[in-house]
Amino acid sequence: MTSVKATELSGARPSTRPGGHLPPLSRLGAYLLILVGAVLTVAPFYFMFVFATHTRTEIFQLPPPTWFGNNLDENYRSLMERMPFWRNLWNSLYLAVLTTVTTLFFCTLAGYAFAMYSFKGRETLFGLLLATLLIPSTLNIVPFALIMQALGWIDQPRALWVPGMASAFGIFLMRQYIGSSIPRELVEAARIDGATEFGIFRRVIVPLTGPAMATLGLVTFVQSWNGFLGPLIIFRSSETYTAPLALRTLQGIANTDWGALMCGVVLTVVPLLVLFALASRQLIEGLTAGSTKG
Amino acid sequence: MLASKPTPAARRGGWTDFQRRYAPYIFISPFFILFFVFGLFPILFNAYLSFQQWQPGSGLGEMKFVGLRNYTDNLTDPTFWQSLRNTAVLAVLSGLPQHLIAIPLAFAVAGVLRRMQHLVTAVYFLPYITSIVAISVIFFTLFSWQYGVINAALNALHGLPLIGGLFPADRINWLGQKEYVQPAVALVVIWRYTGWNMLLYLSGLQAIPRELYEAAAVDGATGGQQFRYITLPLLRPIMFVAVTLSLIGGLQLFEEPFILTNGTGGAGQAGLTTIMYMYRTYASYSDAGVAAAMSWLLFLVIGALTLVNNRLFGRSGLAGRDER
Numbered sequence: 245m246t247s248v249k250a251t252e253l254s255g256a257r258p259s260t261r262p263g264g265h266l267p268p269l270s271r272l273g274a275y276l277l278i279l280v281g282a283v284l285t286v287a288p289f290y291f292m293f294v295f296a297t298h299t300r301t302e303i304f305q306l307p308p309p310t311w312f313g314n315n316l317d318e319n320y321r322s323l324m325e326r327m328p329f330w331r332n333l334w335n336s337l338y339l340a341v342l343t344t345v346t347t348l349f350f351c352t353l354a355g356y357a358f359a360m361y362s363f364k365g366r367e368t369l370f371g372l373l374l375a376t377l378l379i380p381s382t383l384n385i386v387p388f389a390l391i392m393q394a395l396g397w398i399d400q401p402r403a404l405w406v407p408g409m410a411s412a413f414g415i416f417l418m419r420q421y422i423g424s425s426i427p428r429e430l431v432e433a434a435r436i437d438g439a440t441e442f443g444i445f446r447r448v449i450v451p452l453t454g455p456a457m458a459t460l461g462l463v464t465f466v467q468s469w470n471g472f473l474g475p476l477i478i479f480r481s482s483e484t485y486t487a488p489l490a491l492r493t494l495q496g497i498a499n500t501d502w503g504a505l506m507c508g509v510v511l512t513v514v515p516l517l518v519l520f521a522l523a524s525r526q527l528i529e530g531l532t533a534g535s536t537k538g
Numbered sequence: 539m540l541a542s543k544p545t546p547a548a549r550r551g552g553w554t555d556f557q558r559r560y561a562p563y564i565f566i567s568p569f570f571i572l573f574f575v576f577g578l579f580p581i582l583f584n585a586y587l588s589f590q591q592w593q594p595g596s597g598l599g600e601m602k603f604v605g606l607r608n609y610t611d612n613l614t615d616p617t618f619w620q621s622l623r624n625t626a627v628l629a630v631l632s633g634l635p636q637h638l639i640a641i642p643l644a645f646a647v648a649g650v651l652r653r654m655q656h657l658v659t660a661v662y663f664l665p666y667i668t669s670i671v672a673i674s675v676i677f678f679t680l681f682s683w684q685y686g687v688i689n690a691a692l693n694a695l696h697g698l699p700l701i702g703g704l705f706p707a708d709r710i711n712w713l714g715q716k717e718y719v720q721p722a723v724a725l726v727v728i729w730r731y732t733g734w735n736m737l738l739y740l741s742g743l744q745a746i747p748r749e750l751y752e753a754a755a756v757d758g759a760t761g762g763q764q765f766r767y768i769t770l771p772l773l774r775p776i777m778f779v780a781v782t783l784s785l786i787g788g789l790q791l792f793e794e795p796f797i798l799t800n801g802t803g804g805a806g807q808a809g810l811t812t813i814m815y816m817y818r819t820y821a822s823y824s825d826a827g828v829a830a831a832m833s834w835l836l837f838l839v840i841g842a843l844t845l846v847n848n849r850l851f852g853r854s855g856l857a858g859r860d861e862r
Binding site for chain 2: 270271273274275277278281282284285286288289291292295303304305306307308310350351353354356357358361363366369373376379380382383384385386387388389390391393406407409410411412415435440441442445466469470472473477487488489491492495502505506509512513516517520524525527528531532
């Protein structure tokens, strides 16, 4: 292995990254793989923007359009005629914000209890909580629909945000974070100073859980914003539809106006893209930290 | 500190004690209340429902106990079996390639990228954060038979010298022909989750001690050998997590096939998954009992396959061969 001998002789430290020793040809292959993958990943987003600026006939022509057209305002107008789309976006936002705020509060509270207190039944209750992670939630859609019907919560956003107020995943994430990053002495000190238990949570724990809350908040927001099966069961009128449901309805009607539909897709996706651009580092780091521990 | 303690304790002793004692139970109670009301109760109700004949519109009084008939109805229904087959095929067709692409991709990203790593990871992660409905609508147009971008691209690739033969000469009727519905759905799922898996593997790769690669390099191991003898075996725990997640996700596929086939199941019902069929049984056929039984049957399948997966990839399994 001459190349290795050369490194040894020159005294250079061999690169320590996985794959750092790839010979030039393999390195080229690696770059090529990354590039092709990235292009294929981004391409559908690109066409989403391109299609939003074209008429229906332009979208379905030969060859398909690959550059922006000038029909965006017409598509926008058509979309607004067919659906109260800003209302639908507002519904999505309302649902996502309420779910996120309540989830953050209740999951941090419970995560704190599991991380910092020793109380009777703690292990059993935490085990039960972890077990609920294994139940596939989509299997529950029929009883979920019936319960909401019985409660009279059909067409009410609370049918989705009330059950979503706390999640086992969120509590697990917060427990891991609080347990590993906040010293118990801090809680003890506050207790000796006469703080109430909830006061300790509010003034000591909450300010210190920022990074974990940001991750959980983003995940919850994105999941709620993108939710489909839940809203499909709950919402029955175009006034109460969330954005994904409105898109689905637009696609379902005969003679779909694909330009208007793409315009709606862009309006639904862009807020998430902006959010992601602002917070992607936080989200990705938080998610991988949580998943490798699990 | 000890001296100051009695004063406040003496003043508010009862309340302080009380709230200290019960605080953790109060703090965790919201989750458990929600779980009992919206998690456990529906499951039990679903079990009860699966033995009843009932149409949701007719009021609770109209329930009729039918024993195992909802189960036998499902098991003798060819469409149910087809939906199970579709689900299984889709889970494999969409699950396997995700990992076969994600692992080398993570290896490549970890190997050759330094400063760009965060940006590239973010790009690969984009599909995961985007609404499935939006994605499926976009792909619906991309898959168009005569005028779709995907067929146009395949056609252009077919015209290339040397590798052109790898690509089809004719336009593929992706969503209109039975044979292509499942590959089309699988492509969307692969596109959506490969980046997520890449991210998992990347975090797994970064946890591997660098000294191992150093030592291997000094011993003269090539990149391929390092991948084979260091990366793959040490990636096994994360591989298990990632495969389990895609398996459970794949068996519950709903949104992608639902939107791509416009809710119909597509040509020859090839895109009808079990969750879709369950939704249809409940929403269109108003047959809550049969739908409930169907969800329990699917639950059994998911449970069984998860067990098999645990046996194959879990603590035992592949380990023996790669350890020396």
